[in-house]
Every structure is written in structure tokens, then in C-alpha cells.
Amino acid sequence: MYYNALGEKVSRARYREMLNAAKNRRELIAAGLYGRRELAKMGLLTAGGMLLPKIGLSARARTPFAVTSQAASPMTRSFVDPLFVMPQAQALPPFRPLNPAPTVAPNTAAGESRTRPHQALTQFPPQKFYYVTQHAIQATQSPDLPVQTLWAFDDTHNACSPGPTYVNHYGVPILVRNNNRLPPPDQNGGFGMPSVTTHLHNGHTPSESDGFACDYFEIGHWYDQHYPNVLAGILSTHPGTGDINEALSTLWYHDHRVMFTAQNTYKGLVGYYLLFNQFDTGSEDSGFRLPSYPQFDIPLVFADKVYDPTTGLLFFDLFSLDGILGDKFLVNGKIQPFFKVHPRRYRFRLLNTGPSRFYEFFLTDLNNLSANNPYWVIANDGNLLPAPVQVTSARIGVAERIDVIIDFTPFAGKSIYLENRLNQINGQGPVISNPNGTGATECNCPEILPAGGGNLLMRFDVDTDFVRDESADPRTQTFYQLPQVVAPRVVRTFKFDRLNGQWSINGQFMDCNDIRFHVSQNSAENWILTNATGDWTHPIHIHLEEHQILSRNRVPPPLPIEGSRKDVSQLHPNERVQLFFRFRDWLGRYPLHCHNVVHEDHAMMLRWEVVPDGTGDKVEVP
Amino acid sequence: MNETSRRNLLSFSGLAPLAGGLLAARAGAAATEAATTLSARERIRERYFPDVILRTQNNEKVRFYEDLIKDKIVTLNFFYAQCDGVCPGITANLAKVQRALANRVGRDIFMCSFTLKPAEDTPKALRDYANLYHAKPGWTFLTGRPDDLELLRRSLGFTDPVPAVDKDKSQHIGNIKIGNEPLMLWTACPGMAHADWILKAISWMDRSPSALEKACCDGKS
Numbered sequence: 001m002y003y004n005a006l007g008e009k010v011s012r013a014r015y016r017e018m019l020n021a022a023k024n025r026r027e028l029i030a031a032g033l034y035g036r037r038e039l040a041k042m043g044l045l046t047a048g049g050m051l052l053p054k055i056g057l058s059a060r061a062r063t064p065f066a067v068t069s070q071a072a073s074p075m076t077r078s079f080v081d082p083l084f085v086m087p088q089a090q091a092l093p094p095f096r097p098l099n100p101a102p103t104v105a106p107n108t109a110a111g112e113s114r115t116r117p118h119q120a121l122t123q124f125p126p127q128k129f130y131y132v133t134q135h136a137i138q139a140t141q142s143p144d145l146p147v148q149t150l151w152a153f154d155d156t157h158n159a160c161s162p163g164p165t166y167v168n169h170y171g172v173p174i175l176v177r178n179n180n181r182l183p184p185p186d187q188n189g190g191f192g193m194p195s196v197t198t199h200l201h202n203g204h205t206p207s208e209s210d211g212f213a214c215d216y217f218e219i220g221h222w223y224d225q226h227y228p229n230v231l232a233g234i235l236s237t238h239p240g241t242g243d244i245n246e247a248l249s250t251l252w253y254h255d256h257r258v259m260f261t262a263q264n265t266y267k268g269l270v271g272y273y274l275l276f277n278q279f280d281t282g283s284e285d286s287g288f289r290l291p292s293y294p295q296f297d298i299p300l301v302f303a304d305k306v307y308d309p310t311t312g313l314l315f316f317d318l319f320s321l322d323g324i325l326g327d328k329f330l331v332n333g334k335i336q337p338f339f340k341v342h343p344r345r346y347r348f349r350l351l352n353t354g355p356s357r358f359y360e361f362f363l364t365d366l367n368n369l370s371a372n373n374p375y376w377v378i379a380n381d382g383n384l385l386p387a388p389v390q391v392t393s394a395r396i397g398v399a400e401r402i403d404v405i406i407d408f409t410p411f412a413g414k415s416i417y418l419e420n421r422l423n424q425i426n427g428q429g430p431v432i433s434n435p436n437g438t439g440a441t442e443c444n445c446p447e448i449l450p451a452g453g454g455n456l457l458m459r460f461d462v463d464t465d466f467v468r469d470e471s472a473d474p475r476t477q478t479f480y481q482l483p484q485v486v487a488p489r490v491v492r493t494f495k496f497d498r499l500n501g502q503w504s505i506n507g508q509f510m511d512c513n514d515i516r517f518h519v520s521q522n523s524a525e526n527w528i529l530t531n532a533t534g535d536w537t538h539p540i541h542i543h544l545e546e547h548q549i550l551s552r553n554r555v556p557p558p559l560p561i562e563g564s565r566k567d568v569s570q571l572h573p574n575e576r577v578q579l580f581f582r583f584r585d586w587l588g589r590y591p592l593h594c595h596n597v598v599h600e601d602h603a604m605m606l607r608w609e610v611v612p613d614g615t616g617d618k619v620e621v622p
Numbered sequence: 623m624n625e626t627s628r629r630n631l632l633s634f635s636g637l638a639p640l641a642g643g644l645l646a647a648r649a650g651a652a653a654t655e656a657a658t659t660l661s662a663r664e665r666i667r668e669r670y671f672p673d674v675i676l677r678t679q680n681n682e683k684v685r686f687y688e689d690l691i692k693d694k695i696v697t698l699n700f701f702y703a704q705c706d707g708v709c710p711g712i713t714a715n716l717a718k719v720q721r722a723l724a725n726r727v728g729r730d731i732f733m734c735s736f737t738l739k740p741a742e743d744t745p746k747a748l749r750d751y752a753n754l755y756h757a758k759p760g761w762t763f764l765t766g767r768p769d770d771l772e773l774l775r776r777s778l779g780f781t782d783p784v785p786a787v788d789k790d791k792s793q794h795i796g797n798i799k800i801g802n803e804p805l806m807l808w809t810a811c812p813g814m815a816h817a818d819w820i821l822k823a824i825s826w827m828d829r830s831p832s833a834l835e836k837a838c839c840d841g842k843s
Contacts, residue, residue: 185805185829190662193807195826218834259809259823308665318808319670319779321797426783500708500796501782502812509812511819535784602797603812 073307073315073328076144076335079459083339084332085298086272089155089164091128091174098129102175102224113217114224116208119586124228126175128168131156133179134196134269136187141305142328142335145312149189150268150333151182161333162301163253163271167293170247170277173229179222191316192267193260194219200273201399202251202382202546202567204232207588210543213258213605214512214589229275232545236522236584245480246546246565249280250299250349250382250401258512258605262324262355262597266316268333270353272299279479280384288479289472290378291347291405296471298339299349302457303330304357321501323356323427323598329420331458338459343412344469345405349382354398355597358430358537358570360422360448361457362393363406365414369451373416376474379403383546383565386481388474393448394561395422395430397539399595400568402561405474411462421454423447427598429537432573482548482564485580488526490618492517496540496571496594496604497532503594503604506621510593510605517608519583520616526550527592529569529577538599540577541568543590544610547579554578568595583610663806670777674770676736679748679763686774690762691803695731695827697820698799699813700780702739703751708796712813716798717755719820728760731824736774738791740765802827 092098100107104121106114137152137159153163168174182194195218199211208215209225217223231242255261255269274282274293281287282297291297304326308315317324328335352359363373376388382401394402408416423431423446430446497504508516519525527547529540546565549557553576557563569577593605608622660668673687684690691698697716701709716735720727727733737743743751748763757763765771775781780795782788800823801808811823825833 185802185807186663188662188806190666190806191808193809193826259811259826311660311665317779318666319777319799319810321779321795321810322783428783499814500793501780502796502814504812509815509819511816512822513818514816602810603815 072309073305073326074145074309074312076142076328078336078456079338080143081334081337083298083300083337083458084160084334085294086160086162086165086301086332087158088294089130089132089166089271090157091130092156098131098175098177102126102129102177102226107224111221112223113215113221114208115215116588118208118224118226119206119588120228121175121226124173124226124230126173126226128172128174130166130174130176131179132163132176133159133181134198135159135181136183137161137268139333141314141330141333145307145335148314150314151192151264152268153271161268161270163269165271165299166253166273167282168227168229168273168275170229170231170275174227176225176227177222178217178225180217180219182219184219188267189313191263191318193257193263195257195260196264196269197223197256197258198225198253198269199256199543200225200227200251200253201541202248203227203273204230204246204248204544204585206586207544207590207610210588210590211253211256212543212589213256213261213510213591213593214607216257230585232582232584234585237582243483244279245483247277247280247480248275248383248546249379250274250351250403252301252351252353252382252399252401254353258510259601262601263316263318265353265597266303266305266324266355267314270301270303272301272349272351274299274349284469284471288384288477289470291345291469291471293347296344297347297349299332299351300458301330301332301351301353302359303353304328304355305330320427320598321503321602323596325357325424325426329455329457336456336458338415338461340461340463341408342465342467343409343462344467345407345409345471347378347403347405347471349379349401349403350396351401352396352398354595356398356427357424358395358397358422358446358539359420360393360395360430360446361402361404362419362421362451362454364417364419364451364456365411366417366452367414375407376405377402377561378405378474378477378479380561380564381546381567384479385561385564387478387560389560390474391561393421395446395570397429397537397568397570397595398597399539399541400570405471406460408460408462411460412466413464414462416460416462418457418460419451419454420457421449421451423449423454427596428535429572432535483582485548485550486524486582488580489520489523489616491526491528491620493528493530493621494592494606495530495532496538498534498536503599503602505592505604505606508606509603510607512607514607515589515609516606517619517622518611518615518617519608521587521610521613522582522584523613523616524580524582527579527581529571529575529579531571531573531575533573535573537573538571538604539568539595540571540592541595542579542581542592544586545581545583547581550578550580552577586610587612663804666806672770672773672777674766674774676764676766676770677745679745679752681745684762684764690732690734690764691801693804695802695824696800697731697733697824698736698778698801699734699797700736700738700775700794702737702791703743703747704739705792705794707792708794708814712796712798713751713755715813715815715817715820716761717757718817719824720758720761722817722821723824727758730828731760733761735761735763736771737763737765738771738775738794740768740771800824800827802829805829
């Protein structure tokens, strides 16, 4: 029997056709036979055709064959939709206050599902209030696919997926009343759990507002989330101000419902949350003079998805344990959009929402495939680096972000593509071409596909309209210093493992009621992550505080991008990664988990807690 | 989707490539609707649930879809009687789950354990195994034709992406798939998780108002 990647039976002839198409294409790439016309013919420009579909799909090993290139989703044309830029989330006007008014204690009687009082509501009283509803919408992701039913966030002005972009400033606390009005499960089109908890990813957020995986709430209920928007250290190491070197800029929000995060985020529950301050001002006329938001500062959400070949509707593999790869690449909810830009500098924020894929971003000129087109990385996981770093590519796993500066001046009048050239064929992570690599530097050397041979994600059409550009030249810039590293109170070790297909951390599984260890408030720790899962790569995320990578396999990370502040660290095959943390300001429960959301949903997560100073434990292997 | 108001649709379409795109998409939708009239539930059934004929520990013939999972809340796992790796712990966990759910098992919740070694796990061997763990009615142990069980295993995702590991039965997938077939809710729990946690995951499959009242949130300790 022969199967395609969706696990559907296909004829032997169709199967051979699929294999041949993939083989032809690989040979063409290997032979360097790509010119623009050839690419167009082969569907990279028109996207479709027999030769196109490469690398894909549901990572589940259903077929007995090592099939990597199969046609699953229906054909869609590329670069026919303009980029959708998410609207800014709108706070309620002052004359329309929240009713009932927010309370410190959970307002259970009125339908609130919060279980703990707000720990900082009176200390950092909200100055802006948002009323947000999660509900279903109808949306198009490609003119060649039917209207899709997605789950969206609605701020009373716009209901969209990705959701509206929160734009906030340090020193202005906010409160979001988050309502669940999703449809019941029998109306969900085959996947999605209408029981939700919204995590503010990278937020320095009190536990009860963090969107902890077990703080889910049901249809008809709501939950007040208080975001103080303060710098880490404000109640501890840097009283009254917080540590400016802990400033965050590119955060995002997403559903975190325990055991259903993959389904719910795939269905649309993701969005951006931007924070500005006196340096990263949102205006190129002040502070660090980064390109102005929103005209020249564009948040991009990347997601890869599969569509049912018969209905054209979004397809989610309900029974995958390993990871899900899509053969369609969406940016801000559209398949392979185009974006018109002027010849000047832009800031793009790049976010990988998964579910399971890693990306390595290149700028590709299809008329000159041998050209290296450099750009600047200014932030890692949304946090500005000590200084911009010029690169020709940068890699991110699920939930990681990079902020980049692209100068389109050299491309005036031309089109240039953002391309993912990382080779990945299943949920294990990037294909490792040198499994014996040291792992200390280049991630055991993952395979990079030839220029034009990867996944073209979006196209920039650069006009010849030379507009004003007051943004700073990245060559001359510096941003924040790295926060000070001090001796840890305790060094804890976490072994990420897989036993008979069961994802585990230190041999145990996610359980909302199981508190695995207690961190003393306002103390420093080292966490050592070790990978015992063979060839798998895991993006590991820890809530509440950022970390700094001290070493990979006992060698300090030499890469200037990685030697920075992080909230997700890639754990490559056979690696040992040592992290430095401080845990400040708030108390309560937070998770540590793999952000391949399929692994996360299958128990590769644990719960830990911050407890009052001096009462933490010293359990070294929690 | 009453929630999807005209306002939402309009506000969103304003950001799309405008009317042309939407119209084309609608035309596409009409075409695909004509091509298939299957509901989402039927598509899931077609994709994942082959209606293979199996045999229970009581030597009764049953169909996987029609008899074991249709209209039910179910737990599904694979094991074999002579497995001395993860199976005993997982089966003991399931026995705890059955005891805790008491008479709901066999009424609206059903537990199914499928053998990975149908040649040696005859109905009689399965009966002995079930007795060893004091399994009660509503928890069915199943054997059948090897090809059918293999098809079921692959369809339900009890597979390892590394072929050599996938072939090694001692490394078989130890997860328990948990689902509500009519509501199309599916998840999976490690078989070696705490029995209380497996029970919690099963409780989420029950979307009746009384169950939801208790469901609201977790980890209160």
C-alpha cells in the first residue's frame, strides 16, 4: 500500500510520480540548473505544478517508506495576496469602563475563571483596559482555497488571526479582559479545544496573568490578565526602575491550553505584543532611531500548514506525536504574500509559530542566486542585542523571534524573496548533515538547501520611490548591555527524554498538580538542559524571566546573536546547554517546556513555582 | 458560526485582496463542497478509523469504528501480554483509571487495549491478561488479523519516525489516545503519567454542562 503524507492511500502510479517529482527537483537543484524562468516553470514563482511540493507535511511516520517530498495540500498560487498587517489592538475608551470593574480577587460570581488574586494590580494600576473576545471567524488564506474557519482575537474593532497587535510602553500597565466565546467542539471542523489560556510569551508577568497552561477557561467564561509592563528587577535588584538591560521589545501572545496548544494555535490563536520605551521609541527620530512603527516596522508571523487535498480546508493531524510540518507557508495568515516596500531601511520582526518547523531565513535574488544578501539582526527573541550583527542568514525554532533591519536600497526596482533554506523533513528538527559535529557552534551542521531551492516565504517588491529615512545605520549602533551574571544559589539539571514515544523531562510527565521544584524569589540559578532524545532538536522555553546561555557542551556560545538574552533556547542533538537565570519580583506557578507544540502537548512540560525569598528548595534533578 | 458577524467578515475582507479574492474563494468552496459532502467527522473517520474486524478477549467479533469508538468517549492503547517493559505499568494505570471511573466505564466511556502481537495474544491469552489486572466490562482487549492491527496502529499514530525503532516492539509507543468520537476531540497522555492525570484528561472529553462546571481550571494546590 502507498500513502501520501496525510496518510491517505494513493495509487502506485501516483506514488511513483510523487517520488519522481521530488527526485527531479533535487537533481535540478544539485546541478544548479535554476534560472528565473526555470524557477517560474517549476512553480516556485507560480507555486504549484507537479514539481513543486517539497519537504513536507505531517511528520508522522505512517508510511513504511522514507518519503520526504509529497503533494498533499491543493495547489495554490504564490505572491498573489498582499501582506496582511495586523491592526493595532484598541483599548476601551475611558467613557466605556469594564463592567464589572476588575477586582483583585477573582470575580468568580460574574464568570471569571481566575483562581488566584492579582499580586500587583494595586501597585501597578492599569492605565489602559482591553476587552478581547476569542471567537470563530471566516477568513481567506489564499484565493485558491475556500474560506477557512479560524479562531481569532477580537478587540471590539477587529477580529483577525493573527490577532490584533498590542502596542504598549514601559511604565503603562494594562489589563486585558479575555473572553472565551469559541464555538462548541462539534462545530470546530475537526480540531481545536474551545477551552483556552492566553500566554504572553516573554512577558515579565505575575503568575496569575501569565497564561499558565493549567489556567484554562471554558466557553462563556472570562479571565482578567494584568500586564504591569515593568522591567525585571523593579521590586528587587533595581528597586523602583527595574534593569534597563532587561528591556523587552517583541513579545507575542498565544493559546497555551495544556494538551491542546498545538491544535489551538494552529487554528489561529496567536498575535504580537510590542513594547516600546525611551530608547526603542517606535520613532526613527528619537532614541535608538530604529525604523518607525508602524510604517517601517513590520511584525511578521510565520506558520506552516497543510490543507485537505479534497476540501481545501485547514488540516491538523490529530494523532501526531512527533511534530507537524506544513507544505504551505503563511506570513500573517496569508500563503506566500507579497509586500511593497520603498528603497530604505525597514525593521521586521520575525516570529515562528510552528507547530514544529525550524527556519533559516535568507534574502534570495532569483536573478542572482549566487549573491549573498546580508541583513542585520538587531534582536534575539525580541530583545535588542548589545549591538546589531550583520548576517546572511539566521535560524529560529518555534516561538523564537529575531528582529532584523533590511536595507532595500540596493534592490530598488527589483523583487527579492525571504527564503527558508533549512532542510527539515519531519518533527525531529533540521536534518543534520554532520551528526558528529561538536554542537558547540553550528548546531551540528544542519543541512542548508541551495538558494532558490528552499521555501520562498514572501516577496518584497521594491519600488524606486526614495523616501525619507532617518533611521540609524546599524553599523554605528549599540543597544543594551547584557545583565550581570552572578553565582547561582542552585544548579538544576533537566534531561529531555523520550521513553516509548512518551516525551518526558527527567523521566516524568506534565501534570498540572505536580510542582516539581521551588525557586526562591529574587535568587539566581543555573539550569542545565540535556538532550537524551538522539537526533531530535527541541526549542525549550521557560516563562517569567529571560536567560543567558552560558555554554553549549561546556563551550560558551561564540555566536554574537546567541550570546544574548533568550526566552527559548534550541537544544540540539546530544547537547548540554547551561543557562543563567534570576527569578524576580513575582511569586507563583510557571512552566518549563518544549515549544515544538506537539511535544509540549504530549507532556514535555513541567510546573515549577517561585516561592518567598529563602523558602526555595535545592533539588538539583527535579 | 453565529459569532462570525457580518462586521467581522467585512472587516477582514477589507484587508484581503478584496472582493475578487473572496469571490474566487467562495467559488472554490462551492466546487469542493460539490466534490465531497463528507462532514468533518466523516473525514476524520475516513482518514484515521479503518473499520477493521477484531476479536475481543471474550472471542466476540467487533468492528473498530462501529462497535468500539462510534459515539463514545474512549481510551486507546497498544500493548502485548508478554511485554515486560512499559506495558505492566501502563496496564496497571489503566486499571486504576477504570476503578476510579467505576460504572461510567461501559456506559459512556470505553477503554480499548490492542495487542501488538496478535499471533501469540489469542482471545484466551487476552482474557488471562485482563483477569490479571481485574479488568471489568467496558475495558476491551483486542486481537485480530496482524495486517488489520498494523493498519490500526499506523492510522492512530502509534508509530516511531525511525523505522528500526518502529519495528522493535519493546520500544512501542506507550501513549494512551483519549477521544470523544462524535465531538472530534482527540488528545494523548503518556501511559506512565499519574493515573489521576489520565483521569483528568478523560474528564475534558465530557463536554456536558455538569462536567464543564468542574473542569474550569487546574493545579489549584
